[in-house]
Amino acid sequence: MVKVVKIHLISEQFDKAGNRIDYKEVNKILWELQKQTREAKNKTVQLLWEWNNFSSDYVKASGIYPKAKDIFGYSSVHGQANKELRTKLALNSSNLSTTTMDVCKNFNTYKKEVWKGKRSVPSYKSDQPLDLHKDSIKLIYENNQFYVRLALLKKAGFAKYGFKDGFRFKMQVKDNSTKTILERCFDGIYTIVASKLLYDQKKNRWKLNLSYSFDNKNISELDKEKILGVDVGVSYPLVASVFGDRDRFKIKGGEIEKFRKSVEARRRSMLEQTKYCGDGRIGHGRKKRTEPALNIGDKIARFRDTTNHKYSRALIEYAVKKGCGTIQMEKLTGITSKSDRFLKDWTYYDLQTKIESKANEAGIKVVYIAPEYTSQRCSKCGYIHKDNRPNQAKFRCLKCDFESNADYNASQNIGIKNIDKTIKKERKKQKSEAQVNEK
Ligand SMILES: [Zn+2]
Structure with missing residues (x-):
């Protein structure tokens, strides 16, 4: 549609x-291009008309439909129009081809009426x-x-x-x-x-x-019961997977950090320079020269905005590819064990907002879950323990020896339906088992 x-x-x-460039200058160029578009259309109609007259005469005389290539040395009127106009006009050649194709298609709808004398060949005006x-x-x-x-x-x-x-x-x-x-x-x-x-x-x-x-x-093909678990990781900014699926979506990140460093290095060198021209010898040197430096924060924010758009877009594409009608994410509010400096710098909230709005656009439901214990729980057997994480990047279950990347394991947990309730039950069970063992 x-x-x-x-x-x-x-x-x-x-x-x-x-x-x-002043808009009046731009207008002049665009008006000129309108005239050129008119020229392209009129030329194409002329070629079409000539070709049609020629071919109908040819059929009458010989009983055979002529081939354009044999007569004119070109295979179609559309191709010939483009060839003749491309060198002459300043128009972008893809746009020109769109214009001439349009004229050719239209011609076929009215040419019979022209033959019957019911209407005349159109002549295009200049404000095309x-x-x-x-x-x-x-x-x-x-x-x-x-x-x-x-x-x-x-x-x-x-x-x-x-x-x-x-x-x-x-x-x-x-x-x-x-x-x-x-x-x-x-x-x-x-x-x-x-x-x-x-x-x-x-x-x-x-x-x-x-x-x-x-x-x-696409939207109706998505399965509401198929959940994509999305984890804001520590070793990777974004990891997502469908429960039970080895395949995963992974953003390595580092782009924003790299951009920030390069911008700040440039800023420092600019401030160095201003020291040498701020002694009054060069008028208002200092004020003028520090100005661009102040825009650097803006630049980083803009870069982060663009990057978060890119990441969230890629995530939604993955969800659609996997046929997931639901995305589950942790609701990170205020200070949790996960919202350390790294995550704040990443503006996780901004990323989450972008994911949510793009998910809505694609017809994917977003469900927020409580973030507690999703990184400590074994996605294979359900055992919860903080020592299941020997280090930030790695997960190894103390009970069943399941080993994987820690962010992937967390995304597996997050992708389970009603995981909050399951974790509560498991915690209760583990506590009572521990009490029995003590006795
Ligand atoms: Zn386990």
Whole structure:
């Protein structure tokens, strides 16, 4: 199923040197591309019309349908139109191909009426919408705001206009339903397909008619009784598995830490430099030079946001692949044995929130369980003991000798239905057994 959402855009264009390009300049280029799109459409119609007349005459005279390749040396009108127009126009070639294909498809629906004299061959006007191939559209999510980058020019076009890469726009998201659609496109739950960029005369603004397709089949195929246990681990940030399944989902992490270190190293070197220019010789040197350093916290937060989006998206993909209709996670509130500095730095809550919202989008239920003893319990025999963990990374059961990665073992426990109740019962049983042994 394909649907369209309409979104107004605000130009956010930068040149190669990183300077903002005035929106009026951007408009001029886009209007020029509209004219080129018109030229492409009219040229394609002309070729189609010529070919049809030629071939019908040919059939009348010889009784045989001509092959385009034998007559013109090209295999289709669509291919020939692209070939003739590609070198001439500045349009991105995938978009151009979408435009000419559209004209060819339309032509077949009205050509009979033209032959019968019921209508004339269409002539396209100059305010044509710009066709966008699906690969020409890239959604960007930064600081709680959606942007879109559109590939509208061919490579030579970039050089001509001095652009860095593509046309960047801020998306004006007016309501929650639009926001949800964009989130689902961004998360790969919906798929962006060929779309159109139009100029809204009334509002003097560009408008993206974004087409997206989705398939509800996946959601109904998920089994609500099949649970994916998700553990926020110590040696790995995220480990997930289905109970009884050796296969596991694992995020090694370390990316955020690495990014933080590189950014902070740069910050230190910048502060070093400001020491030498802060003695008044270079005007307001110090104030100016420390400014970018202050944005570093922002940068790390943004990187973490993007990374958590990536991780949660990958996790949901795994859940769908496994057919899990339910995700179980530990509800970590306040200070527990697990929420040490490492986890706080990881903004576990942020990751958990993102997992939950993406799970909802995909039709997966999220169940929170109490986190107690899930890391000390043996997922094979149920024996609970803190010495089952000889070290942070390893699990070895004192009772049955089951050995595994500690995070994997925890995720196995977390993936068991009603694990809270089971653990309570087991604890009771173990306590009474211990008392019997003492006597
Ligand atoms: Zn065991």
